[in-house]
Amino acid sequence: MSDINKVLIVGGGIGGLCAAIALRRQGVAVDLVEIKTEWTVYGVGIIQQSNVVREMAKLGVLDRYLDAAYAFEDVGIYDVQGNPLARIPGQRLAGPEYPANVGISRLALHQVLSDTAVELGTQVRLGLSVAAYVDDSHGLEVTFTDNTQQRYDLMIGADGVYSKIRGMLFADTYTPRFTGQAVWRYNFARHPSIDHLATFTGAAGNAGLVPLADNLMYLFSTSHEPDNPWYATEQLAVTMRERLANMGGLVGELREQIIDDSQVVYKPMEVVFVDEPWFKGRVLLIGDAAHATTPHLGQGAGMAIEDALVLGEELFGDGSLPERLQRFMTRRFERCKYISENSILAGEREMARDPAFDRIGLTKAMLKLTAEPI
Template identity: 35%
Template structure:
């Protein structure tokens, strides 16, 4: 696409910031706009598997990520009283690359923001695109402050309710509530929580991952009525009720919840946009193109990969449409795998409603749980920037 081309990135989250940094590192003139007036990032955690860490290495920020986070190499399945069912050692990573490094979302965002600023990315806070009109090989954009500009490409990393997606495709692919919701918060980390932990409950599932020596990230997934309005001030009460029945340190977190607890709730609205992910010179990535249940901790990882692969394609000497086709071809099957695999995990765990079903799930997980995750590991450990001539998907 060339160093002289102008790119507008819409959305200042993890994927948008990473793509902007990758574009800037390749000499492109980049403006990133974010609708929030300042970068205030909810204090929840992100597990970054090795495939995400490879992208962060390509962006030159892996040392900062490792320094800010907590490395681990296994996943453990428990029942609701933290009785171990099975442990899986990840088949991820490689020499000098851990299987997983978890850290707070705010720390990762700050690291990526610094990388973007270092390569001259312009930042427009409190800024949205009010209109996008494609005129030949350019996109004319009118912003909410009344100003306008033209770009060679508009890249939408503006989340599950993407306005960029609407400009490109209308409202045909708007998110739909799955009937499940996710509760998230940070909590003090017991020393024994030194890996990813899943706890199978009756009609719900809880998990925890270490973020650093002091903190862990706790999440809880269960059916939620889409029509019910959950008042934020009542989040501590709601979450206490939902964690009833869990023992061990989950019970300790539950009992410590109070008015000052920083709890994040969001409905699960999984979706994947069918190809192509672009229309003319408007292209999508991250949650604007695909949203997964959190079971493989790959939401941020897939957004990071999107940004890097798109930047790699845009650096090629070929027509823009061919570059955008190449981006989608390199990304769709991989993202579709994550979507399908994580949806299967979501449905299987939420079907456990009785003690008899829990006993059956315990036997099945003990026999097959590690083998399933191993299959996912082998796929996701494939690099997205292989040696020249190598295939991304076999």
């Protein structure tokens, strides 16, 4: 009989929900607490690249949202005027019946994951977090912020870049760092030419267009924001247009349609990487709590999803709990570190306006690495 029978997951985002699904499919009792009182999601859309499509299929959730997503095969790289530079074919890693890549709205993805987790029996409580815990080596006695207590065999911190659980494990050793960049996002009706992920790059700027549905796509753009400014809502549309001033082609045409301040999603880029084992005793970090990075390689959420799947596999193998968690680390650490460091590198080269930076080469290297089995 397994020694992991009841698990607490702190954080109801992509990583936490995927961990809940993976563990419930193993028959583990799962409680999930989320600090938000309303289970809302932040952002516009998300790219599920080929490795993520493979892992989501293994989790048994991909079929549920293909109808609400946009399947595509290739990645196109263009200069800032929209002239083609490279076309990188996708790989159907999940099998011939599945697409290479998927674009989906974050709301649709959250709905699929949260519905699946609850249907599988995850017990969800909102407006709640962990106040304290005691690890007595035989289990965890967890006290919540409403002063209730429960006992668990394992606690998973999936509570994001500002993880409270990370602070409990490592104090202030690891704190988020602003990179100097921010990302802007805005939804549009899908243009017929955007049937793939299209990225536009050069010393003059960077942007991308991601298909989300037959009638929907989103534009993203990165910008250098050295002082990490705060923008009032009424400044967002005009500032996003200014950040795209050097972009031509389709992005230049779309720029003038950015007029609704309330639809602009602006997010400063903050990163953190726990450069030692992500667990102590019976407490483990996954996703952004352990390795938050920038969106330049489109793999931030993907790494959290992979964390969840690998944890579901390793947690019920042979050996002691520390041995199993160390096997999880062996499979995850270098892969996540590569994504983290190279995503940050891409942003640094953008800010330096480095014309020699080989984004095409980096993209191909990333796709090759992530196509490999975990």
